[in-house]
Amino acid sequence: xxxxxxxxxxxxxxxxxxxxxxxxxxxxxxxxxxxxxxxxxxxxxxxxxxxxxxxxxxxxxxxxxxxxxxxxxxxxxxxxxxxxxxxxxxxxxxxxxxxxxxxxxxxxxxxxxxxxxxxxxxxxxxxxxxxxxxxxxxxxxxxxxxxxxxxxxxxxxxxxxxxxxxxxxxxxxxxxxxxxxxxxxxxxxxxxxxxxxxxxxxxxxxxxxxxxxxxxxxxxxxxxxxxxxxxxxxxxxxxxxxxxxxxxxxxxxxxxxxxxxxxxxxxxxxxxxxxxxxxxxxxxxxxxxxxxxxxxxxxxxxxxxxxxxxxxxxxxxxxxxxxxxxxxxxxxxxxxxxxxxxxxxxxxxxxxxxxxxxxxxxxxxxxxxxxxxxxxxxxxxxxxxxxxxxxxxxx
Amino acid sequence: xxxxxxxxxxxxxxxxxxxxxxxxxxxxxxxxxxxxxxxxxxxxxxxxxxxxxxxxxxxxxxxxxxxxxxxxxxxxxxxxxxxxxxxxxxxxxxxxxxxxxxxxxxxxxxxxxxxxxxxxxxxxxxxxxxxxxxxxxxxxxxxxxxxxxxxxxxxxxxxxxxxxxxxxxxxxxxxxxxxxxxxxxxxxxxxxxxxxxxxxxxxxxxxxxxxxxxxxxxxxxxxxxxxxxxxxxxxxxxxxxxxxxxxxxxxxxxxxxxxxxxxxx
Ligand code: SF4
Ligand code: SF4
Ligand code: SF4
Ligand code: SF4
Numbered sequence: 001x002x003x004x005x006x007x008x009x010x011x012x013x014x015x016x017x018x019x020x021x022x023x024x025x026x027x028x029x030x031x032x033x034x035x036x037x038x039x040x041x042x043x044x045x046x047x048x049x050x051x052x053x054x055x056x057x058x059x060x061x062x063x064x065x066x067x068x069x070x071x072x073x074x075x076x077x078x079x080x081x082x083x084x085x086x087x088x089x090x091x092x093x094x095x096x097x098x099x100x101x102x103x104x105x106x107x108x109x110x111x112x113x114x115x116x117x118x119x120x121x122x123x124x125x126x127x128x129x130x131x132x133x134x135x136x137x138x139x140x141x142x143x144x145x146x147x148x149x150x151x152x153x154x155x156x157x158x159x160x161x162x163x164x165x166x167x168x169x170x171x172x173x174x175x176x177x178x179x180x181x182x183x184x185x186x187x188x189x190x191x192x193x194x195x196x197x198x199x200x201x202x203x204x205x206x207x208x209x210x211x212x213x214x215x216x217x218x219x220x221x222x223x224x225x226x227x228x229x230x231x232x233x234x235x236x237x238x239x240x241x242x243x244x245x246x247x248x249x250x251x252x253x254x255x256x257x258x259x260x261x262x263x264x265x266x267x268x269x270x271x272x273x274x275x276x277x278x279x280x281x282x283x284x285x286x287x288x289x290x291x292x293x294x295x296x297x298x299x300x301x302x303x304x305x306x307x308x309x310x311x312x313x314x315x316x317x318x319x320x321x322x323x324x325x326x327x328x329x330x331x332x333x334x335x336x337x338x339x340x341x342x343x344x345x346x347x348x349x350x351x352x353x354x355x356x357x358x359x360x361x362x363x364x365x366x367x368x369x370x371x372x373x374x375x376x377x378x379x380x381x382x383x384x385x386x387x388x389x390x391x392x393x394x395x
Numbered sequence: 396x397x398x399x400x401x402x403x404x405x406x407x408x409x410x411x412x413x414x415x416x417x418x419x420x421x422x423x424x425x426x427x428x429x430x431x432x433x434x435x436x437x438x439x440x441x442x443x444x445x446x447x448x449x450x451x452x453x454x455x456x457x458x459x460x461x462x463x464x465x466x467x468x469x470x471x472x473x474x475x476x477x478x479x480x481x482x483x484x485x486x487x488x489x490x491x492x493x494x495x496x497x498x499x500x501x502x503x504x505x506x507x508x509x510x511x512x513x514x515x516x517x518x519x520x521x522x523x524x525x526x527x528x529x530x531x532x533x534x535x536x537x538x539x540x541x542x543x544x545x546x547x548x549x550x551x552x553x554x555x556x557x558x559x560x561x562x563x564x565x566x567x568x569x570x571x572x573x574x575x576x577x578x579x580x581x582x583x584x585x586x587x588x589x590x591x592x593x594x595x596x597x598x599x600x601x602x603x604x605x606x607x608x609x610x611x612x613x614x615x616x617x618x619x620x621x622x623x624x625x626x627x628x629x630x631x632x633x634x635x636x637x638x639x640x641x642x643x644x645x646x647x648x649x650x651x652x653x654x655x656x657x658x659x660x
Contacts, residue, residue: 286567
């Protein structure tokens with residue numbers, strides 16, 4: 001095959017229309033990063049830190065986890081070298097983009113005592129415009145879920161941050177050992193809801209990217225980037241990447257009548273057995289990209305003249321989270337684990353018309369004792385006869 | 396506000412290292428507003444001036460280890476409207492509660508030249524084992540932000556906002572990578588109460604349990620994980636036998652008796 005000579009793409013927008021696909025050479029990747037910076041964005045994406053791939057600021061391409069991958073199983077995660085120089089050759093790590101859109105601690109307003117009254121100042125909603133570089137299919141689905149909760153729910157800070165964000169998706173070239181997006185219908189193929197989507201192509205001795213334009217905002221950052229129209233072999237290679245990943249899912253989940261299965265089995269003995277292992281530590285909910293539970297607290301200063309309202313990540317695994325009239329509703333760990341899994345996989349359909357799980361596997365990998373919701377569902381499904389009337393939710 | 400109207404704060408010490416009281420002195424920027432709001436009536440670390448009770452708020456550091464202590468805490472309680480214990484010694488008996496699992500007379504014979512002069516009791520116990528306590532502030536040492544929160548809360552007649560969740564939550568909120576999952580480092584964070592801000596994991600070490608058990612600790616399950624990570628049973632025993640050794644769930648997790656090195660679980 002003779003390589004097509006690179007063609008500069010006119011800033012006419014013609015060739016950069018939504019849905020158009022182009023090839024970016026690996027050697028031109030720094031120019032792509034530079035173009036994002038020039039467009040005024042702060043780029044955040046995968047970096048290696050403390051033995052894992054987390055999300056942080058990307059100043060140059062050497063900040064990316066070049067040549068790294070991860071090995072994930074229930075309760076363990078290890079970084080490993082790949083035998084190539086892939087930039088995005090890993091599955092998702094402990095953090096998710098919610099740390100930028102729904103920060104773990106956020107001030108909502110400040111109040112000051114004035115003569116005989118008080119004044120409330122809302123928190124400003126301005127801030128940096130981020131590029132999320134390397135968003136996976138499951139993560140796009142998770143962002144869509146949190147959009148439904150916070151954006152549609154009228155949260156001004158979230159809505160402003162989200163509106164400023166450009167999402168550069170990456171097709172997964174490898175599925176993690178705890179991934180099951182294929183079962184959940186959220187991946188591994190990136191669907192239409194993104195600004196740009198990259199597929200990293202490593203075969204045939206040529207390192208390159210297929211770039212798909214997902215939105216006008218995505219197109220607008222590409223004007224100065226040397227691209228050429230994607231060739232048929234490149235398109236074929238990109239399709240093969242997604243197919244290979246889809247075939248190598250670490251886990252699977254049977255969704256058949258899952259809502260009824262869980263809602264109708266509140267007294268299943270499996271809840272007590274999982275609670276013997278569960279530490280009620282809340283790692284699963286903190287790591288989950290769709291979990292949105294939080295608590296708000298007023299923080300007064302010592303003078304009593306000023307008070308701030310803060311919101312922070314909270315969890316259904318905390319006894320204080322369900323405290324009513326000084327006593328928690330869910331006193332026991334079985335009731336908390338059941339609440340978490342039943343909400344995530346069953347009653348979420350009633351609330352949001354879909355599952356609350358996108359199959360990213362974080363709750364499995366980052367559970368210190370390796371509790372695996374796919375295994376818990378399978379165990380309940382294996383003994384579904386243990387049913388009682390729906391609605392028994394006693395602690 | 397006139398001086399007479401300010402609530403009186405007393406700070407009292409029992410068997411302890413003074414580290415928790417010193418946390419108050421460590422609140423450099425906040426100390427002046429504190430002194431402005433309360434009359435510090437008895438605080439021997441900071442001043443030798445002592446005012447008589449009754450106290451609106453008594454902060455009590457240290458554990459009960461002598462017959463004299465057991466009487467003095469009754470007098471302090473009788474003289475205090477609110478009594479808050481601060482630190483692992485006052486809330487769980489401290490490191491000195493290791494004597495609870497051994498023969499204290501043997502210890503005194505080893506340590507002191509004239510053990511007959513030592514007046515002590517067989518155990519080191521939490522203040523709450525002797526008198527009713529209004530609030531227990533955990534930590535070895537306590538965290539200064541939480542101490543200020545407790546003082547502010549009592550001044551404002553509200554419940555202190557001191558979470559009883561696990562240290563893991565603090566790791567995740569600050570974005571620290573879990574050392575247990577990513578490195579296989581043994582960590583007590585899942586069974587330990589938050590408060591330190593997940594200090595040790597942020598320095599790549601496991602949690603040592605300074606803030607005592609979280610409100611729903613599952614120590615037997617974590618024990619299985621610690622063994623799986625390669626700790627031997629005596630090491631698991633020792634990791635629970637530190638500042639909060641006498642806290643009930645840590646006591647149970649360690650096992651009822653001391654395990655000799657190399658011994659069974
Ligand atoms: S429940 Fe687990 S697998 Fe599902 S989205 Fe949350 S973290 Fe991912
Ligand atoms: S769950 Fe799917 S989309 Fe998410 S990281 Fe794994 S393979 Fe990729
Ligand atoms: S399932 Fe795992 S991560 Fe979640 S609370 Fe239980 S022990 Fe912690
Ligand atoms: S490092 Fe320790 S405290 Fe932090 S999340 Fe992991 S187990 Fe919990």
